[in-house]
Amino acid sequence: MFDDTDPSLPLEQALDWFIRLQADDVNEERRQACAAWCAADPRNARAWDLAQAMWVSPLLTDALAATATPEEAPRDVAPVVPLQPSHRFRPLGRRAMAWAAGIMVAIGLGLAADLPLRLQADHRTATGVQERLQLADGSLVLMDTGTALATDVEGEERRTRLLRGAAFFEVTPDPARPFRVAAGPAVVTVVGTAFAVRYLDDRATVTVRHGTVDVAHPGGPAVRLSAGEEVVVTASGIGAEHSADLSAALGWVDGRLVFEDRPLREVLDELDRYYPGLIMVPDSLADRRITGNYRLDDPARTATALAGLVRAETLRVSDALLILRPRP
Structure with a gap:
């Protein structure tokens, strides 16, 4: 248009x-x-x-x-x-x-x-699309919706840049060549492990499923994360590492949107990343808190189910716009 x-x-x-x-x-x-x-x-x-x-x-x-x-x-x-x-x-x-x-x-x-x-980017995914890659070193990458990735793993160093979106890495061990992922202000270094990096709105979130990773920032020392831990990195530095709810943080890896006691606005913002258009919600519904576990492969259907939780309905104006509104 x-x-x-x-x-x-x-x-x-x-x-x-x-x-x-x-x-x-x-x-x-x-x-x-x-x-x-x-x-x-x-x-x-x-x-x-x-x-x-x-x-x-x-x-x-x-x-x-x-x-x-x-x-x-x-x-x-x-x-x-x-x-x-x-x-x-x-x-x-x-x-x-x-x-x-x-x-x-x-x-x-x-x-x-x-x-x-x-x-x-060397690899990109469209809205609503996830893609699995096998890199030249044998490492596997699952790219989430709306993700852009640049990779260089054939030289002395294995380097990847997450330009936008989220990616889950299963890294082939190679002690002589650490695997590095740069995402905005964050640099993640591993030898062999499984972890996710999400880079949106100038925030990099690193979540470890198993193994260990080192997360660095130009302004200070690196932080080491173990399985089940997570950290957020912004331009100002690395936040405090904390335990992660892996079912929620990595739900997208299994094709699920998992949330507990979250405002509807935040849930729909996440769901909107998978919808090829806009999902909008009025302020009167946006702060309703909900819990659920839904599939990501049919965001319109999921939005309808979420509307039911807050006694609302969905109005599909066109293929590009889905609106939640209170029931009459």
């Missing part, structure tokens, strides 16, 4: 400008400031055009129609062109605008982030 995937486009800023211009109290000064931002760089202008294209897309129109109350429903929708301030649409209610903003950001930022990974 939107084919401009140039990673240099300041899409997040364009979406921020777009959303701010929909406020009820928007004034001429703010519109002119947006116009100046668009004129300052051709990339800004292209990002703005893309934000407008998102606004008039069928996906967003259908979502607003499904979630807005009658008084909030958009009328006379037209693109906003900051250089011609008279071309505006009628402002939406706060609730509808919140839904619109969420969808636009999810669509737009996903486009901008993907191209660099395509250029760096």
